[in-house]
Amino acid sequence: MIGVAARPRIKDVAEYAGVSPKTVSNVINNFEHVSDKTRTAVQEAIDALGYRVNIAGRQLRQGRTGVITLAVPELDVAYFAELAKHVTAEADRRGRTVLLHQTGGVRERELAALHGFGAQFSDGVVLSPLSLLPRDLATRDRRLPVVLLGERSAAGTTDHVGIDNIGAAREATEHLLTRGRRRIAVIGGSVRGRQGTDRLRTDGHREALASAGLPFAEDLVVPVRAYHWQDGARAAAALLDRPEPPDALLCLNDHLALGALRALHEAGRSVPGDLDVMGFDDIEASRFSVPSLTTVAPDKEEIARSAVSLLLDRVEDPEPGAPEDLVAGHRVIVRESTGG
Template identity: 45%
Template sequence: MTLHDVARVAGVSIKTVSNVINAYPHIRPATRQRVEAAIAELGYVPNLTARSLKSGRTGAIALAVPELGLSYFAELAASVIEAAEAAGLVVLVEQTGGDREREIDLLRSPRLKMTDGLIFSALGMSEADVASLSVDYPLVLLGERIFGGPTDHVTMRNVEAARAATEYLIASGRRRIAVVGAHEGEVVGSAALRMQGHLEALEAHGIPYDESLIGYTTLWHRSNGARSMTELLERGVEFDAVFGLNDTLALGAMRVLQVSGRRVPEDVAVMGFDDLDEAGYSIPSLTTVDPGRAWIARTAVETLVERIAKGGDVGPARLQLADFRIVERESAVAEVAQRV
């Protein structure tokens, strides 16, 4: 089957069929529907190789994340794929393990020549590696490891969101708020920024900082949250709330609290960060921060598509920040009266 066959069945021009296949935005929905129906009826498959040679584009983008085993990155990848499909693109997913050398190697990898651009969530790299982001293809950066680089950057408001999370706990009457997931010595990164927001909230409400309430970890898995909470309990630290710096940490910590006989939220309120799908189905369901993951994925794809369409030249690099909201569920409630 050819473009001519599709155009004949759909009753449109060959150019219109081509525009639909290439995801041209300014096509009437009814026309697009007729063309897509004709493609499905005829079983037409575009010759992607010929398309690539003619346009200089592959119709594919790459997404690099540290670890798909972490729910946040799995859900982020799903959102990126959904947004890319809406733009007529396929996504090749790379997993870096959060290793600095693997991340830098990926930025120089010849595999990227099979794509039109890269959405890159760095974890192992730091601001000392900013020069590695100067590449000759469209690139959108995610995450909190490098700021002020030469490329578009789409990320979340970590400090403000973490401050709002702690203020929510304070407003519910909690004063001894343990933190699970801090990274010792970190200056730039998700943990450091969320800790900054937590400390700002304590200071604003006149609550002294207590180092004994901080649970340090390395990775942000459930097991790390559970281990950190176990250590806090074994040290005999008194607290009436826990702020997990991500949902998986909070869920691991909450499990240990329940096994220890502490009631959630009556004895200890628990707050997470990320609003993972599983957070709504834990027992009790997890109060958390929605940092705008879906918006981040959609905006990253839209920004990359814009760069690709204009040959990478659409002005200076932009920093785009997502809005956030507190998602109240059972593990932490706003009304002090609910504490018994």
Template identity: 55%
Template sequence: MPSAPDPDDRRRVGMKDVARLAGVSVKTVSNVVNGYIHVTPKTRARVEQVIKELNYRPNVSARNLRQGRSGIIALAVPELDIPYFAELARLVVAAAGERGLTVLIDQTGGNRDREQQVAKGIRDHLIDGLILSPLALTADDLSARTDDTPMVLLGERIHNGPADHVVVDNVTAAKEATMHLAALGRRRIAAIGAQDEAAGETARLRLAGYRQALEEAGLPVDESLVAPVAAYHRADGARAMARLLDAADPPDAVFCFSDLLALGALRTLLERGYDVPPQVALAGFDDIEDGRYGTPTLTTISPDKQQISRQAVELLVERMSGVVQGAAREIYVDHRLVIRESTIGRGM
């Protein structure tokens, strides 16, 4: 087997050195470095071991220059001060960094004009790819775009659209959260988070799961227990909870369509003197870090945010490199119900 380069040799270790020591072609090393799928597991493992031994670092700038790329991708989300999107952005940056990519993060506010501007590629030659979580654009809007920058969609706004899409099964997840409340013996289960606007696809799916769970549990679907909100912020959850408590027959459990709504609802419950969970059980959605440190800690649906970020970056890199072409792909990622104090109390 060829010997490794002399450690006293201060020149930069190159792809040819890796290929020589691994006993493969330079093209094979390139395929491994760029994440191409057409490499056998055995060969990939051998090349990766040599890369580790030689401490090889690809010259990303030179590679991007040769390929006419900037080495920059963009992530555009509605609101950066929403903890879910902030946590997701951190994970996307980490996943992209493993690929030698820099992430430009943008905030659209769910504004249609801003989302259209982002979908056009932001500026010519600035980015190589885009990960977009739209609230206002439609599938027709994206089908009409003339920019050929590869794009991956997040969120629930557009299903089976013109671009690859990474998403959680919101109906099933919401159903699981509601069924958990019903299994605890709760009979007046409210929902906070309904939206009538065209952009409320997340609300529509989670409301469908909530209703399915009630029907399967043999509970009536009482529309007076469905509380609409303007946005998924703490204040919206607090106001919606107040309306539910002011009703003649308030709920004994609440499923909130986001953790921020649940944290707002929790504040109102505590201010009104309700004991959570003995009097009112509470569940959210998103598994943001704040929910793990509240009093009580928050039961929630936890989407696999790391899987979402890695899948989005992977799909984007495959489109950018030309490894995958053709029809858009829709990838569903895992989720789980995390049961905490807000529904079962402490010490259970």
């Protein structure tokens, strides 16, 4: 038995198997022109010595780090935490490590992911932006692959993965309309400003009303400071104080919806008796609230899988090609808050 170092090297495997280091490399890289006998001998040597491929060393020789950055606004918002879990799992499956960066939705921190540590330590960046301007992405360093999630801050200039926000909100409103609801408030919506997620989902809501022959009431669109529990609770409480309160709440994320449920409970309103409540994102908490929350469920696994795949395609083939805009699936999940 030959002596080997604490961490076996390719030459140790070659000596054990009685072949050249080049042959061992060919087996490890699954080259076709290796006989079955030689492949078996090399694999037995690998197993006997406990050899492991030094992925980091290989990637550094190729000018890569094996690290990708995931930059999201808030990790304590369940949607982003769940998305990060799926991105990390997909990256791990592809032999990559994920560096998480919390931007707080602040433009300077989003820029840092593109021009600071992101460019220095990562092979590419998956970014969910809230504050970047179109020119920020149009003028970025093209040598760093970037895939956007959610916001389409630079349509046509950067790879993007998201859901059909207009279609999803239209389907959500249609569900509430089939329940006989007519005064549907949109918590977290927007009728002005750039075409962000809030505006797109409000537009989908408007389309559903128009298709049903119903007027769009701008005063029932309630912007929020942030998309947190307390913002949903405050918005719902304010709506209940109106002379004509709504009969349904379409909340543009589940945190807002769960906060609204609490405010309705404290006001003595029954859900879904007095009002229907609907959310977006299908976070885990939505299945365990009382009542359980009807919500739009984006396919988070598909979003993660598509984003990582797009990014690594750019990393491995840096020749510029037309940016891709991939649309992941979604579905409405009906639960107790709308009579499910």
